[in-house]
Amino acid sequence: MKKFKLSVFITASLLFGIMLACKDEEEAPTPNPPTNTPPGGGTTDPVVVTASDTTFNITENSAIGTLIGNIRAAASTEAPLSYSIASQSISGAVSLDASSGKLTVAKAEAFNFEENKTISGQYIATAEGTSDTAQFTINITDVDEVTTAEVTDSLAENSAVGTVIGLVAVTYEGDQPTYAIQSQKPAGAVSINAKGELMVAVSAHFDFETNATIEGMYAATLGAKTESAAFTIHLVDVDEVSVTAKDISGSIDENSAKNTVLGKVDATVSGGTATYKIKSQSVTGAISINDQGELTIADASKFDYETNKTITGEY
Ligand SMILES: [Ca+2]
Ligand SMILES: [Ca+2]
Ligand SMILES: [Ca+2]
Ligand SMILES: [Ca+2]
Secondary structure, three states: OHHHHHHHHHHHHHHHHHHHHHHHHHHOOOOOOOOOOOOOOOOOOOOOEEEOOEEEEEEOOOOOOOEEEEOOEEEOOOOOOEEEEEEEOOOOOEEEOOOOOEEEEOOHHHOOOOOOOEEEEEEEEEEOOEEEEEEEEEEEEOOOEEEEEOEEEEEEOOOOOOOEEEEOEEEEEOOOOEEEEEEEEOOOOEEEOOOOEEEEOOHHHOOOOOOOEEEEEEEEEEOOEEEEEEEEEEEEOOOOOEEEEEOOOOOOOOOOOOOOEEEEOEEEEEOOOOOOOOOEEOOOOOEEEOOOOEEEEOOHHHOOOOOOOOOOEEO
């Protein structure tokens, strides 16, 4: 009996010991208490928050939500820092994640190098009620921006060298692009000036009957970026009549009959139909001209050698 009782006591002591150990782990005071809550009260060490001025670089035209960078701040406590923006040079341009400190693009149009090269502001870092303020500066870096679109123009055939046909369709930001003709058919027909105007370079190529359309590719270059697009010029037909008339002469026997053909005028007409008439003649009514340009005797009595050895006139 006595032996049994002892055994129970030992078991109970062991259990007690184990329970004590568990209690130690749960309830013992922290070996290194936080600096602002020392055991037993007394003076609290102030939390120190240090926000650092930070500079970022980002290319213009970055989309909403693009990460610009992480704000840099530190605190003398394990407690999490929170962040907020106190001011910024362009309202709403950037947003700052309150817990991660990530600075992101909030207003894409503010990130336009040609309008704003820098966006700056102040942010606040806070931990346990203590804050520090610092500057953020975002340098926006330039991107070459040029786009081209297809153009179609029309121009009267036979237009003179240097005639402006039309302006190419180019949009750009910043400096003026440079322009070039990359290819064209017929070769050499069109040139382009510094303003991006297509011009007649060789007038002979602007012939509706030969090339009703002149087409090719033009390019606009800005910095490292070259964009190209097609151009088409529709020539507008022009009625082109050319008339050349040469002096003629001949001889005929006197007393020839009325309507005798004296000869045909020496004239050529292109681009239309010729009509003929007598403008003047030295012997009124002697000669007439028909639709084929033939001179004929209108009044046989005027063809009398003794009266008129020569009859002259203009047609
Ligand atoms: Ca821009
Ligand atoms: Ca730009
Ligand atoms: Ca022509
Ligand atoms: Ca024509």
